[in-house]
Amino acid sequence: MNSTIERLQKKLQLSPQDPELHYELGRCYLALRQADAAEQAFKQALHWAQGHPQILMQLGNVASMKGNETVAAEYFRQSLKQDAQQADVHFNLANSLRKLGEHASAIQHYLASLRLSPQDAECHNNLGNAYREQGQLDLAVAAYAQAIKLDPQLMHAKVHWIHQKQHMADWQGLEVAIAEIREAVRSHAQARIPPFAFLAMPGTTDKEQLDCASLWAQQHYGHIQPLPTPASKASPERIKLAYISSDFRRHPLAYLVTDVIAAHDRHQFEVTLYTNAEDDQSPERQAFVAAADQWVDITHMTDTEVATHMRDAGIDVLIDLTGYTQRSRCGVTAYRPARKHINWLGYPGSMGFLHGRPLFDAIVIDETLKSATLAEQPVLLPCYQPNNARRPEADAGTRAQHGLPEQGFVFCCLNQSFKITPDIFASWMHILEQVPGSVLWLLQSNVWATRNLQQQAQVAGIEAKRLIFAPRMPIEQHIARQQHADLMLDTSPYNAHTTASDALWQGIPIITVAGETFPARVSASLLHRVGLPECICADWKALEQRAIDLARDSAALAELKTKLKNQAQVLFEPEIFCRQLEQSLVQLLS
Template sequence: MTDQLAKLQQQLSRTPDDPELHYELGRYYLQTKQANAAESAFQHALQLVPEHPQILMQLGNVASLRGDETLAATFFRRSLAQDKQQADVHFNLANSLRKLGQTALAIQHYQQSLQLDPQDAECHNNLGNAYREQGQLDLAVASYARALQLNPKLLHAKVHWIHQKQHMADWQGLEQAIAEVRYALQALPQAQIPPFAFLAMPGTSDQEQLACASRWAQQHYAHIQPLAPPAAKSAGARIKVAYLSSDFRKHPLAYLVTEVIAAHHREQFEILLYSNSHNDQSAEWHAFHAAADQWLEISNMTDEAVAQHMRAAEIDLLVDLTGFTQRSRSGVAAYKPARKHVNWLGYPGSMGMLNGVPLYDAIIVDEILAEVALAEKAIILPCYQPNNARRPTTDAGSRHSHGLPAQGFVFCCFNQSFKITPEVFACWMRILKQLPGSVLWLLEGNVWAAKHLKNAAMALGVAADRLIFAPRTSIEQHIARQQHADLMLDTAPYNAHTTASDALWQGIPLLTVHGSTFPARVSTSLLKQLGLEECICQDWQALEQRAVMLAQTPAALAAIKARLQNHANRLFSPDNFCCQLEQAYQQLLLPSG
């Protein structure tokens, strides 16, 4: 017991009806992330001073600590009903609204907070996050820049600034900013560095990525007390697997794993899907729902409540398919609700260490990916990325209908724009310059990226009209149109993942550079599974030479396409993948596993 706590409790024993003392006690417990004790203290204070705005705000903070943002928003609104001039309460309400998916309303409350306190750097940062979620990347970057002007040490604002500039293909100032983030990871233990954005920063090593994930886990989950170890499993009982994801909907995950989940042998396995996504009424959502023995909506449940549900359900394996990506629910794993906890597919890397032990017991990888730094035990499959047997498709139209030349060689890369680095883009432009009439077909992600990439092409001596931007469309049309491409070019340090599988399924070969980190090796993993080692290059110069050779040698390209077609079943066989996965699950649950 600290001196501060002892002093507060001593004072309360003398004056038990002093609301200020109960309030300060609640603040102490909140700072030490003891939610139950904090709530009790604040409720005592509220009984003594009904509807006091600051006490209501603190009760909202307690609810937010628990992950109950609906309740938190209720308390913050009650507080504002008493006093609308509280910048901190507008800020806290906006944070809860963002987590509840009410981004437009969150922006209004961030703006109201800044009207009252325009020097709040954290509020500018969070406003930037909300703008980002609305697709207003220019406003997001401006908000992050303002946050950094007010507080240059606000590292997570710098990380967000970098990542959204990458999305916009605006590379000015990134090299220095990334160096500053890497230094902060090494030298500033309190710096908050979102791990997913860190993966895409050129130059970061696998060890740095592991350290970043561990730092994030420690900052967010260190206060969580794990549940007691589960009881022994009943002999002969089916293995209960809980898949946890925020992407059981119309999302790239659906084209990778739906059929694998559906293929589980139900005489041995019981499958529960814990969904943190809303029902978007899509065919993908319905397919996931149909693949589950039990389906649970957890968007309105706290991490602790989800963990308690899993423990009551006697889950053997918790498999997190989201990781440190958007709307992460990885705090559930910190409670250790299952017998084993597995990191797979959603986050391309290790989830790191928490309080000296891995946050997850195991990670599903293959031999290529097992070579990078991992906190978890590696479960090695022939290939880590599953795929459905088929992809949705429709009529492909003509080259002309997609703005492509009738005759010229078509290179494509439909990766998100944040994956395109200056080095990668310069390589692509050198390829185009050597092949008159060739074009590069890219995804039209946002207006800023298209503008900046066209300008970058012209600066490198390539006409802007040789970049063709494919507009966003339905997944069926997107898959179908890819057959008009001749060859896909990869990105680094963040490869194509589902996008690579899309192209390969359509019979389009992919050239990649073998990298040193998890996200820089995914394409290598897929190509080795298909026996297409000649498509794996050691550096960008080699990739440039290979791309030009294949464009100039139709017979060589046709041979690769034929081999891709003959070996496609190695990659697009969910039944086979499921058998391999089930064997790995069974092995993991053995006493020595």
């Protein structure tokens, strides 16, 4: 590539007004991800060929690479004004619009692209993503299916198909598809398999989850040249600690970590929050702002710019609270801007290896989770999950107001529907069969999941009306209503996380099985912390029997709830948690 660039530069010395040479030079720089050089070359090309649609498209691609989707979208629109019959430009514009949150417009441009190029599997996949973000899961699954039909090796489309069918509780065909994805992780280094969705696939192993994370890291960040190693410091007056997240807003993260961030000892730590979240004007957002010494909005900054900002600010420790979840900014860590980089809380698992070394230096875990296969150095705390001192509060209403029976036993699982597997649901139906008059209270995730779970209940011989679906409501009301449950049943291989601590806050015991992977052991971690190991069952048959026994023995359930009430507070002590975390950070730096 460098020899091609040298050849083009020599030709340009002889023909400096040749737009084609400037254009080809820009393409070379774009392939090398040298955005500034590419932009300069394309602008020179446009100067000598004004209004050229392909040059305008490439300037849009450069702007997108630099993270400026607003500018990118404008270039793509200008290109389409010159020639509306460009499938690739409709596709690129749709991608930018999706990133800007303009999903309805994105869908229209994906459809326009497909009218011009109906065999484009990647466009069908991205159309599925836009439908998903609009909540149109049935159309999303159909789009992914078409992408897979056109290109059976398009593994990320297959992953999206699996994950959205899990959200819909439509389990047909998943076992075979998951086996194909697991094989791809083992044998196809180019397969793009989103790690978060992989965590929730039944049967995936700890080692496979680590391998999947490493593949993703290499594919997405392998091109990044880290910054020079930061100069060693004499012991600073204060440790410069940075948190980065796309969830500094009204989000479950706010009820876990805000108080911990606010509690940092300002004599020892200077705290900067790097936010990749749009301002939702919520009290939760304002609480994060108040908890920070410095607040940096990075929504319109590239990973390079964020990493440079951190290096210039002298950040000692960077804690990523998002990981491989929505709107990930892990590319920042690939630049190695801080002295130490920690993965915590947002993504329940290892972030994998990049060029043979861990992408993150450390991960916050506890004794229950340390059996997981990790790339990172473990930072052991008494419990992996922090919590604010209090949850938001509201009037809980009555059972009847939530559609629950006044007298019957209420089992609950208010986890998202993608966590419910056929085997777990079968266990729940066995429990309901053995406890007459009981109901199962589930989150109303979407209309397809509601319908499919009702149908599956009927197949198992359970009346559909014994499944009660809790509609989505403001978080304070959602947390308050949980006190009407008698017992929470967990899911696997992806446990309740924040939902588990919500239940424990309300005094509702949760029973679980400690699985083999990180996300399958989080509930066990919380139960160990509150001193309820008896709620961790050996297997799912044992869990079924434990649930049945507690439903039949009101005295035993009351005793368990009393024990929880007396011991749960240890989970909601952010000041103590913060001191333990700070001690670990000091040790890590030393």
